[in-house]
Amino acid sequence: xxxxxxxxxxxxxxxxxxxxxxxxxxxxxxxxxxxxxxxxxxxxxxxxxxxxxxxxxxxxxxxxxxxxxxxxxxxxxxxxxxxxxxxxxxxxxxxxxxxxxxxxxxxxxxxxxxxxxxxxxxxxxxxxxxxxxxxxxxxxxxxxxxxxxxxxxxxxxxxxxxxxxxxxxxxxxxxxxxxxxxxxxxxxxxxxxxxxxxxxxxxxxxxxxxxxxxxxxxxxxxxxxxxxxxxxxxxxxxxxxxxxxxxxxxxxxxxxxxxxxxxxxxxxxxxxxxxxxxxxxxxxxxxxxxxxxxxxxxxxxxxxxxxxxxxxxxxxxxxxxxxxxxxxxxxxxxxxxxxxxxxxxxxxxxxxxxxxxxxxxxxxxxxxxxxxxxxxxxxxxxxxxxxxxxxxxxxxxxxxxxxxxxxxxxxxxxxxxxxxxxxxxxxxxxxxxxxxxxxxxxxxxxxxxxxxxxxxxxxxxxxxxxxxxxxxxxxxxxxxxxxxxxxxxxxxxxxxxxxxxxxxxxxxxxxxxxxxxxxxxxxx
Amino acid sequence: xxxxxxxxxxxxxxxxxxxxxxxxxxxxxxxxxxxxxxxxxxxxxxxxxxxxxxxxxxxxxxxxxxxxxxxxxxxxxxxxxxxxxxxxxxxxxxxxxxxxxxxxxxxxxxxxxxxxxxxxxxxxxxxxxxxxxxxxxxxxxxxxxxxxxxxxxxxxxxxxxxxxxxxxxxxxxxxxxxxxxxxxxxxxxxxxxxxxxxxxxxxxxxxxxxxxxxxxxxxxxxxxxxxxxxxxxxxxxxxxxxxxxxxxxxxxxxxxxxxxxxxxxxxxxxxxxxxxxxxxxxxxxxxxxxxxxxxxxxxxxxxxxxxxxxxxxxxxxxxxxxxxxxxxxxxxxxxxxxxxxxxxxxxxxxxxxxxxxxxxxxxxxxxxxxxxxxxxxxxxxxxxxxxxxxxxxxxxxxxxxxxxxxxxxxxxxxxxxxxxxxxxxxxxxxxxxxxxxxxxxxxx
Numbered sequence: 001x002x003x004x005x006x007x008x009x010x011x012x013x014x015x016x017x018x019x020x021x022x023x024x025x026x027x028x029x030x031x032x033x034x035x036x037x038x039x040x041x042x043x044x045x046x047x048x049x050x051x052x053x054x055x056x057x058x059x060x061x062x063x064x065x066x067x068x069x070x071x072x073x074x075x076x077x078x079x080x081x082x083x084x085x086x087x088x089x090x091x092x093x094x095x096x097x098x099x100x101x102x103x104x105x106x107x108x109x110x111x112x113x114x115x116x117x118x119x120x121x122x123x124x125x126x127x128x129x130x131x132x133x134x135x136x137x138x139x140x141x142x143x144x145x146x147x148x149x150x151x152x153x154x155x156x157x158x159x160x161x162x163x164x165x166x167x168x169x170x171x172x173x174x175x176x177x178x179x180x181x182x183x184x185x186x187x188x189x190x191x192x193x194x195x196x197x198x199x200x201x202x203x204x205x206x207x208x209x210x211x212x213x214x215x216x217x218x219x220x221x222x223x224x225x226x227x228x229x230x231x232x233x234x235x236x237x238x239x240x241x242x243x244x245x246x247x248x249x250x251x252x253x254x255x256x257x258x259x260x261x262x263x264x265x266x267x268x269x270x271x272x273x274x275x276x277x278x279x280x281x282x283x284x285x286x287x288x289x290x291x292x293x294x295x296x297x298x299x300x301x302x303x304x305x306x307x308x309x310x311x312x313x314x315x316x317x318x319x320x321x322x323x324x325x326x327x328x329x330x331x332x333x334x335x336x337x338x339x340x341x342x343x344x345x346x347x348x349x350x351x352x353x354x355x356x357x358x359x360x361x362x363x364x365x366x367x368x369x370x371x372x373x374x375x376x377x378x379x380x381x382x383x384x385x386x387x388x389x390x391x392x393x394x395x396x397x398x399x400x401x402x403x404x405x406x407x408x409x410x411x412x413x414x415x416x417x418x419x420x421x422x423x424x425x426x427x428x429x430x431x432x433x434x435x436x437x438x439x440x441x442x443x444x445x446x447x448x449x450x451x452x453x454x455x456x457x458x459x460x461x462x463x464x465x466x467x468x469x470x471x472x473x474x475x476x477x478x479x480x481x482x483x484x485x486x487x488x489x490x491x492x493x494x495x496x497x498x499x500x501x502x503x504x505x506x507x508x509x510x511x512x513x514x515x516x517x518x519x520x521x522x523x524x
Numbered sequence: 525x526x527x528x529x530x531x532x533x534x535x536x537x538x539x540x541x542x543x544x545x546x547x548x549x550x551x552x553x554x555x556x557x558x559x560x561x562x563x564x565x566x567x568x569x570x571x572x573x574x575x576x577x578x579x580x581x582x583x584x585x586x587x588x589x590x591x592x593x594x595x596x597x598x599x600x601x602x603x604x605x606x607x608x609x610x611x612x613x614x615x616x617x618x619x620x621x622x623x624x625x626x627x628x629x630x631x632x633x634x635x636x637x638x639x640x641x642x643x644x645x646x647x648x649x650x651x652x653x654x655x656x657x658x659x660x661x662x663x664x665x666x667x668x669x670x671x672x673x674x675x676x677x678x679x680x681x682x683x684x685x686x687x688x689x690x691x692x693x694x695x696x697x698x699x700x701x702x703x704x705x706x707x708x709x710x711x712x713x714x715x716x717x718x719x720x721x722x723x724x725x726x727x728x729x730x731x732x733x734x735x736x737x738x739x740x741x742x743x744x745x746x747x748x749x750x751x752x753x754x755x756x757x758x759x760x761x762x763x764x765x766x767x768x769x770x771x772x773x774x775x776x777x778x779x780x781x782x783x784x785x786x787x788x789x790x791x792x793x794x795x796x797x798x799x800x801x802x803x804x805x806x807x808x809x810x811x812x813x814x815x816x817x818x819x820x821x822x823x824x825x826x827x828x829x830x831x832x833x834x835x836x837x838x839x840x841x842x843x844x845x846x847x848x849x850x851x852x853x854x855x856x857x858x859x860x861x862x863x864x865x866x867x868x869x870x871x872x873x874x875x876x877x878x879x880x881x882x883x884x885x886x887x888x889x890x891x892x893x894x895x896x897x898x899x900x901x902x903x904x905x906x907x908x909x910x911x912x913x914x915x916x917x918x919x920x921x922x923x924x925x926x927x928x929x930x931x932x933x934x935x936x937x938x939x940x941x942x943x944x945x946x947x948x949x950x951x952x953x954x955x956x957x958x959x960x961x962x963x964x965x966x967x968x
Contacts, residue, residue, distance in 0.1 A: 105594035439723065443721075446897060518758055
């Protein structure tokens with residue numbers, strides 16, 4: 001590596017700032033005294049018109065229309081129904097505090113383009129991390145291997161699509177240096193550490209992502225988006241009479257730095273402590289079938305596992321989902337309406353545009369108990385001859401899109417939470433969850449209750465913890481007998497995995513009663 | 525796709541970047557450069573559904589600057605970009621708090637220059653062309669035999685990955701490794717008369733093409749698994765003997781092994797803290813980490829920090845023997861590092877086949893799949909969803925599904941009464957089937 005002179009260094013600095021080799025929180029070249037606007041849009045660009053301008057990749061990577069046309073022509077060189085290009089430039093950052101010191105930082109820069117050629121329900125895919133014409137043409141050539149026909153041409157006119165803005169933020173993460181973030185972690189750490197003498201260890205972290213994408217399709221659509229993401233998590237270990245317990249709390253979403261106010265930090269810290277300390281009173285959970293009350297909020301994990309995946313159209317198109325023949329049929333009580341939506345402001349599942357270029361929107365999956373729609377990507381929408389639902393999502397440019405959930409929740413029903421709990425003689429109240437899973441063919445699903453409580457004679461009594469809940473999707477849906485009127489969207493962070501790809505999602509639920517489900521405790 | 529480069533190039537990049545990091549003010553640096561090439565094919569419903577092929581390059585640098593630490597990754601390896609990347613990384617690190625436990629491994633641990641070992645890389649892969657790969661995935665799909673059951677879909681996947689890594693520590697370690705992975709798998713979805721579906725999976729992951737089992741055998745077993753699970757339901761809540769099939773045993777043992785991890789120990793979040801040498805399980809609970817097994821998936825000469833790997837006892841006759849300590853957690857605990865992870869987790873050969881384990885259990889449940897669940901590393905409490913086969917007198921009676929098992933690791937392993945002779949070789953957890961005496965199953 002040759003030693004650079006000052007001028008070369010600055011040019012390099014400028015160029016790499018655009019290429020975002022920078023941890024977002026490091027105020028880039030400002031540290032060497034050079035005022036450089038950060039990569040991408042300024043906050044002004046974001047607020048004006050509600051969405052970022054469609055010029056990021058053109059400005060920073062010289063991706064112009066003639067390049068796009070050349071790459072798409074190569075991709076369709078062997079035919080195919082259509083092709084799309086997905087450009088991505090992401091900066092992930094995280095910092096951690098432990099033992100009172102913000103003592104580690106991590107960053108990752110991802111840059112590349114994924115090229116997909118689709119023929120019917122088949123596709124070829126390739127990506128490259130080098131945004132040179134040569135590399136892109138090579139990837140296009142690889143992806144074209146799926147097609148076996150005569151060359152097809154892409155639309156000669158590419159129209160720039162505008163989007164809504166479901167994640168209005170005041171400040172970009174690129175504009176907030178690490179020096180401004182460290183005090184947040186210090187504050188949360190101190191609050192947890194001083195909360196109670198039983199707290200013996202605290203661990204907290206803050207992560208953020210600035211993701212910029214450009215999608216171009218051979219039918220002439222072009223759309224850019226800036227997708228922020230951030231999360232603060234607080235983990236707490238406490239010891240009492242020789243017994244240790246751990247719990248935690250996370251807050252975040254597609255939020256800007258302004259979200260992390262003192263009030264937010266305090267709330268996260270206090271909730272982590274509260275959730276940990278109550279575990280000292282926990283009793284062994286029972287084993288067997290019991291009524292289950294799902295508390296408002298993250299309980300939407302039930303919807304995600306019991307029906308959400310089963311309703312993703314790829315599994316239905318292939319006739320492998322337990323829900324494959326249930327469209328138009330009653331799958332739950334008329335109190336139950338389930339929605340998957342991209343439009344809840346600043347939630348993790350919010351998307352202005354999906355990763356195939358379709359606008360983010362709301363999709364009703366179950367209306368008053370009747371299953372009314374699948375979640376579609378382009379391939380399945382074409383198969384079923386319906387409009388795409390804006391659910392084509394992918395983890396990164398290294399992956400092809402699939403039908404995915406966004407923010408899955410149930411609408412309010414007629415009952416008060418108290419009324420629901422009072423109706424249960426002996427059962428389980430589930431409040432904090434760690435993970436869930438589903439087998440798509442069988443409809444078997446499970447989720448893990450990190451903490452909850454027993455319900456005895458209509459009252460919440462002793463806490464319980466570490467218990468897996470398992471059941472069958474269609475069966476459990478049909479056992480939802482009371483829906484509360486206190487819908488809450490979870491503010492924590494969820495990643496949904498499918499075919500090896502993780503995407504951020506959120507979920508919500510009013511307090512809900514499932515009349516019977518298998519509880520995996522130790523007391524038989 | 526990046527142009528191809530010999531591993532020597534990766535090593536040169538890593539060495540140059542480590543040197544450059546020091547030039548920008550890092551006292552020390554670790555640099556890892558990794559290139560991965562893959563081809564992924566899927567057939568479903570009788571046609572090629574997906575063809576996916578790319579190569580990626582990633583550089584990660586760990587910077588140690590005046591007692592402070594940070595780590596950064598990028599895929600942009602142009603010299604100009606790398607200079608700026610390092611300069612900013614060092615500047616950033618200076619804004620963090622000090623942490624004296626962050627360090628490279630002690631240079632005395634390094635073995636000195638060693639020849640590049642190539643037996644983890646299949647030379648055949650380089651010569652493999654697309655038509656041959658397509659033929660394999662087609663053979664896999666077409667290997668599913670005709671069935672009297674309704675087969676909704678057969679999905680067959682094949683992929684291979686070639687991986688090259690160079691790792692450099694600025695205090696004197698240079699390591700290079702090349703490895704390959706070949707994977708073949710089949711999913712078969714069948715349907716019964718009342719519309720119930722079942723998806724059976726069978727697959728193999730190996731380091732060499734030649735080590736793949738006959739493809740028709742995989743296809744056959746996927747159908748078998750799908751059919752035998754049709755109509756699975758929970759049975760009564762009961763304490764029963766349990767046999768866990770080899771290929772899923774890692775779900776149970778993985779959560780036990782993770783409690784040996786230094787990152788939980790120094791955070792006071794491990795139920796195995798202070799338990800070295802104390803009996804927590806039966807005599808049969810012996811686990812050995814063996815990093816040198818030729819051709820095994822987890823085989824490696826050095827770990828992610830550059831510490832040479834060693835054969836190591838994890839559990840011996842029911843007692844934890846060694847913690848898994850990376851440099852940081854070892855420093856926090858004032859112990860010697862042992863390596864923060866495992867290579868190939870093995871168990872000494874046991875006493876029977878899966879069928880023999882079931883016969884000796886008499887009546888019980890064969891667990892052939894886990895579904896969700898979790899384990900609490902602080903307390904050892906766990907609860908997992910399961911499905912499998914209910915058996916009596918060692919003979920399968922009916923499929924079961926949507927049940928849970930629960931327990932606490934500090935008690936549960938005392939129930940381990942027999943270990944099989946059938947290690948599952950398609951995983952870095954090469955575990956045999958396991959038989960337990962009395963396990964709490966929850967169902968109806």
